[in-house]
Every structure is written in structure tokens, then in C-alpha cells.
Amino acid sequence: MTAITLPQAVQNFVTTTNAHDSDALFAVFAPGTTVVDDGTTYATDADIRSWIQVHQVDPKIVITPTSYGAGRLVASVDGEFPGCCTFIRPAARYGRRCSKSCRGRSRRARRW
Numbered sequence: 001m002t003a004i005t006l007p008q009a010v011q012n013f014v015t016t017t018n019a020h021d022s023d024a025l026f027a028v029f030a031p032g033t034t035v036v037d038d039g040t041t042y043a044t045d046a047d048i049r050s051w052i053q054v055h056q057v058d059p060k061i062v063i064t065p066t067s068y069g070a071g072r073l074v075a076s077v078d079g080e081f082p083g084c085c086t087f088i089r090p091a092a093r094y095g096r097r098c099s100k101s102c103r104g105r106s107r108r109a110r111r112w
Helices: 009-021 022-029 045-057
Strands: 035-037 040-042 061-070 072-079 088-090 093-096 106-111
Touching: 009 022, 009 061, 009 072, 022 045, 035 045, 035 061
Parallel strands: 088 106
Antiparallel strands: 035 040, 061 072, 072 106, 088 093
16 A cells, blocks of 8 residues: 655644544644534534544544545544444535445544
8 A cells, every 4th residue: 555645734633533642632733723523613622622532532533544635635534433434525514324334333534
């Protein structure tokens, strides 16, 4: 498999997410950051810390980049979360698509 070179900020997000370290992941975000995930906006530091814990750390999310180009990361995202397959579009807009291959294991593809 060909190595994917990511911008440092994206690599930091991937690395800290995969480490399941909420403090390190929070440090990746610039002051004043707003996260929009699944239709919910997280705008305060407390909101973002909660989002990190609940949606990244607790489900043990692991991001595996598959490509990067034109400012977009495409990656598979595995973890221990309910539901089925999720395709995450830019700006954290979600479109759900399930298949028989999920069978209790969720997989997300995320593009930035």
C-alpha cells in the first residue's frame, strides 16, 4: 500500500484520534473551533471536550486514511459504536448507508 502524506494538522487529528487520548485530541483544535457532527454543533471548549470523549474516545475510533487530495481526506473509520455504515461528507454532513457486511460492526468513511 502506498503511504499517504497528510498535512500536519490532519495527521495530528488522525494520530491523536487513534491514540484515544482526549486531552491530546483537544489540543489539536485551534481556539474558537466549532465542530458540527451529525447535525449537532459543538462550539464551547466544554462541548468539544464532551464530543471528543463521547464520539471519538469512548467508541475507540480508529481512522485509516485511504487517500488525500484537493484538501480532502478519505478514510475508513472503525470503532465500537452502534449503528451501521456511515459515510461522512465534507462539513460533517452525514448520509447513512447500510449493507449486510456491517453485521454489528460499524465502519465510517470520512472526508475532510
